[in-house]
Amino acid sequence: MRSSWADSVANAEESAPATGAAPAPVANHQNSRPTRSSYVPPHLRGGGRSPENQVPAAAPTPAGAYPSGAVQPSGGYAAAVGGTRWAAPPGAGSAGVGVVRQGGGGRGAVGGAGGGWNSRPGGWGDRRDREPNPFGDSEPAAVDVDFESQQNTGINFDAYEDIPVETSGHDVPPAVNTFAEIDLGDALNENIRRCKYVRPTPVQRHAIPIVIGGRDLMACAQTGSGKTAAFCFPIISGILKSRPPQRPRARTAFPLALILSPTRELSVQIHEEAKKFAYQTGVKACVAYGGAPIHQQLRELERGVDILVATPGRLMDLLERARVSLQMVNYLALDEADRMLDMGFEPQIRKIVEQMDMPPRGVRQTMLFSATFPKEIQVWFSLTPCFKLHSYMPQVLC
Numbered sequence: 575m576r577s578s579w580a581d582s583v584a585n586a587e588e589s590a591p592a593t594g595a596a597p598a599p600v601a602n603h604q605n606s607r608p609t610r611s612s613y614v615p616p617h618l619r620g621g622g623r624s625p626e627n628q629v630p631a632a633a634p635t636p637a638g639a640y641p642s643g644a645v646q647p648s649g650g651y652a653a654a655v656g657g658t659r660w661a662a663p664p665g666a667g668s669a670g671v672g673v674v675r676q677g678g679g680g681r682g683a684v685g686g687a688g689g690g691w692n693s694r695p696g697g698w699g700d701r702r703d704r705e706p707n708p709f710g711d712s713e714p715a716a717v718d719v720d721f722e723s724q725q726n727t728g729i730n731f732d733a734y735e736d737i738p739v740e741t742s743g744h745d746v747p748p749a750v751n752t753f754a755e756i757d758l759g760d761a762l763n764e765n766i767r768r769c770k771y772v773r774p775t776p777v778q779r780h781a782i783p784i785v786i787g788g789r790d791l792m793a794c795a796q797t798g799s800g801k802t803a804a805f806c807f808p809i810i811s812g813i814l815k816s817r818p819p820q821r822p823r824a825r826t827a828f829p830l831a832l833i834l835s836p837t838r839e840l841s842v843q844i845h846e847e848a849k850k851f852a853y854q855t856g857v858k859a860c861v862a863y864g865g866a867p868i869h870q871q872l873r874e875l876e877r878g879v880d881i882l883v884a885t886p887g888r889l890m891d892l893l894e895r896a897r898v899s900l901q902m903v904n905y906l907a908l909d910e911a912d913r914m915l916d917m918g919f920e921p922q923i924r925k926i927v928e929q930m931d932m933p934p935r936g937v938r939q940t941m942l943f944s945a946t947f948p949k950e951i952q953v954w955f956s957l958t959p960c961f962k963l964h965s966y967m968p969q970v971l972c
């Protein structure tokens with residue numbers, strides 16, 4: 575069972591009630607998410623790398639690119655939570671670098687007025703009857719499914735209220751206090767209920783309105799703070815409310831959203847969550863990662879995909895085989911964005927975003943999520959042409 579940010583807050587409060595100190599996000603970092611427990615945030619590293627980080631060989635850092643290949647940042651999330659606003663990267667202007675964390679909900683009116691994805695040609699709605707129930711095989715598909723009831727029972731929702739959040743950027747869309755404040759659509763709301771998400775976490779409260787408002791964002795929040803939903807909800811709702819693009823029935827897959835993550839384990843986790851959030855909506859999520867036979871992933875992609883969760887290396891393989899095209903990607907999300915750069919994925923990320931057929935910034939929406947955003951990472955995303963976050967009027971949420 576994974577621990578949550580709220581658990582961390584509760585624990586921190588217990589350990590330091592007298593000081594009233596803000597919860598130190600790093601304190602519980604190693605306890606949450608077992609599959610990522612070996613990961614040590616860059617700002618905590620003493621120079622060594624955890625075994626998990628020895629994934630793809632880090633390419634030599636070119637001059638002028640991501641600064642100081644091995645990130646040894648000062649500040650980062652801990653400083654931000656403590657109340658210190660992130661330093662604006664050079665050239666970032668007054669907008670600063672945007673960050674949004676913890677998402678929730680889009681506006682898709684599934685089955686409502688205006689038509690949902692399932693009623694549209696080109697969708698995968700006709701497959702819903704055969705859609706495996708991600709909440710348990712023993713339950714009927716659409717009736718009171720117990721969505722991993724043990725997973726969220728330990729969350730202290732009251733602790734959320736005291737978590738300090740900072741945002742930056744112009745005209746930041748206001749945060750919401752409940753999922754009901756955002757029209758996410760019946761199907762997504764039903765899945766939120768099944769997930770037992772009573773109210774949004776801080777990053778969700780801030781990030782979801784920002785993304786739904788069409789903004790790009792950089793969001794920094796601790797592991798277990800609900801970031802996955804923060805980017806999945808707006809993506810799913812956005813897909814549901816948009817007109818269905820005509821996608822050729824070819825062997826090439828044309829996802830509408832791309833979620834990049836640094837590791838197979840994280841990709842699988844995101845995919846599992848995305849399947850729950852998108853259950854019975856007609857929105858289909860697929861996953862592609864290296865270290866596993868590609869053929870099964872190819873077969874799955876051939877059946878259609880709306881949200882593709884992928885590691886950079888395997889995605890490059892698929893792109894070079896012309897089995898995936900990014901030309902219809904409206905949403906690009908990078909989870910653990912700092913870690914991807916730290917692990918040496920910069921060349922792949924640049925190629926995927928700059929040199930393939932992905933729509934440019936301004937056309938697509940870009941979301942960067944991470945537990946830490948050291949200054950060097952902020953600078954990289956601000957100066958790299960395909961991101962240039964400062965020109966997006968981005969938001970910062972810590």
Ligand SMILES: Nc1ncnc2c1ncn2[C@@H]1O[C@H](COP(=O)(O)OP(=O)(O)OP(=O)(O)O)[C@@H](O)[C@H]1O
Pocket residue numbers: 576577578579607610725726729770771772773774775778795796797798799800801802803945
């Ligand atoms: N609004 C919510 N209410 C209750 N539980 C939630 C809510 N949002 C997320 N959770 C749960 O909190 C746990 C942590 O969420 P999640 O894995 O998305 O965190 P995360 O910030 O993405 O962590 P990581 O940094 O490891 O990716 C999960 O069990 C998830 O189901």
